[in-house]
Amino acid sequence: AQSVTQLDSHVSVSEGTPVLLRCNYSSSYSPSLFWYVQHPNKGLQLLLKYTSAATLVKGINGFEAEFKKSETSFHLTKPSAHMSDAAEYFCVAPPPQLPNTGNQFYFGTGTSLTVIP
Amino acid sequence: DADVTQTPRNRITKTGKRIMLECSQTKGHDRMYWYRQDPGLGLRLIYYSFDVKDINKGEISDGYSVSRQAQAKFSLSLESAIPNQTALYFCATSPNLRLGVSSYNEQFFGPGTRLTVL
Numbered sequence: 001a002q003s004v005t006q007l008d009s010h011v012s013v014s015e016g017t018p019v020l021l022r023c024n025y026s027s028s029y030s031p032s033l034f035w036y037v038q039h040p041n042k043g044l045q046l047l048l049k050y051t052s053a054a055t056l057v058k059g060i061n062g063f064e065a066e067f068k069k070s071e072t073s074f075h076l077t078k079p080s081a082h083m084s085d086a087a088e089y090f091c092v093a094p095p096p097q098l099p100n101t102g103n104q105f106y107f108g109t110g111t112s113l114t115v116i117p
Numbered sequence: 118d119a120d121v122t123q124t125p126r127n128r129i130t131k132t133g134k135r136i137m138l139e140c141s142q143t144k145g146h147d148r149m150y151w152y153r154q155d156p157g158l159g160l161r162l163i164y165y166s167f168d169v170k171d172i173n174k175g176e177i178s179d180g181y182s183v184s185r186q187a188q189a190k191f192s193l194s195l196e197s198a199i200p201n202q203t204a205l206y207f208c209a210t211s212p213n214l215r216l217g218v219s220s221y222n223e224q225f226f227g228p229g230t231r232l233t234v235l
Contacts, residue, residue: 009157032222043121043207043226044160090159094222104176105150105224109159 002027002093006108014116019063019078021111023091026072031093033074035065038088038110047089050074061085086115120144121227123208129233136195138230140208148211149191150224151175151183153204160207166191167213198234206230 007022025031032051036044048059055067061084065076074091091108121142130136140149147168152160152175162175164183172183180202184192195202209224 034223036226041229043228044209044224045226046223049223094224104162107159107161109157 002031002104002106004033004091004093004106004108006089006091006111008111009109010112010114012114012116013081015083016080019076019081019085019113021076021089021091021113023065023074023076023108024072025074025091025093027093033065033067034092034094035059035063035074035076036090036092038090040087044090047076081113081115083115083117086113088112121208121210121225123206123227123230125230126228127231129235130198131235132199134198134234136198136232138193138195138206138208138232140191140193140227142189142208142210142225142227144210144212144225145188146210146225147188147213149185150209150211151181151191151193152207152209153177153202154207154229155204163193163206195232195234198232200234203232203234206232 003026005024013019034049035047037047038044047063048057048065050057050067058064063078065074067074089111093106124139150165151163154160161177163177163181164175166172166185169185182194207229208227211224
């Protein structure tokens with residue numbers, strides 16, 4: 001079974017300061033993991049994805065995330081927040097390509113990022 | 118681009134009314150999904166379909182039904198709407214699995230339908 005936990009429901013940062021959005025996962029096998037962003041009144045857009053090729057993953061808009069198996073974490077970071085980064089962020093575990101493991105995408109409950117001018 | 122479209126974008130209706138939300142996609146994907154989003158709960162899966170003849174219930178299918186009219190179309194119906202079905206509804210698509218390729222399980226989302234049931 002898999003699960004994804006986003007540790008903060010709300011994060012507030014000042015423009016120009018670093019962003020850290022935390023995600024922990026629970027899985028009995030090596031997972032794939034995604035981060036999606038949802039801007040107001042928009043659908044979800046893929047920011048980046050980890051698929052075991054490299055533990056440090058770079059995404060769009062300057063975001064990156066590091067897969068740490070020892071900590072079961074996949075935290076999203078950005079060195080310098082921009083006003084346009086204000087949005088809802090979701091950590092997601094897709095279904096694995098293994099028999100009898102189901103087809104469920106596991107969504108975290110989301111982290112709302114506020115960027116203060 | 119408008120690879121996954123949803124209609125209507127907003128809808129207000131009354132308790133007991135039948136409502137249909139429609140989703141169309143031009144991505145050529147076989148897999149389609151319906152989710153609802155509620156504040157603090159993330160996205161929850163209502164139904165999913167892996168091809169035209171394959172329909173599966175998700176974790177919160179009660180009170181909903183779906184129809185996969187074609188590969189590109191997947192509709193969600195609320196037979197008798199109730200106020201706790203007020204939510205943001207998303208349609209998503211994903212490509213079929215291929216052996217040995219792990220990087221394409223990504224889902225592509227429509228812009229959402231905001232439904233209010235009074």
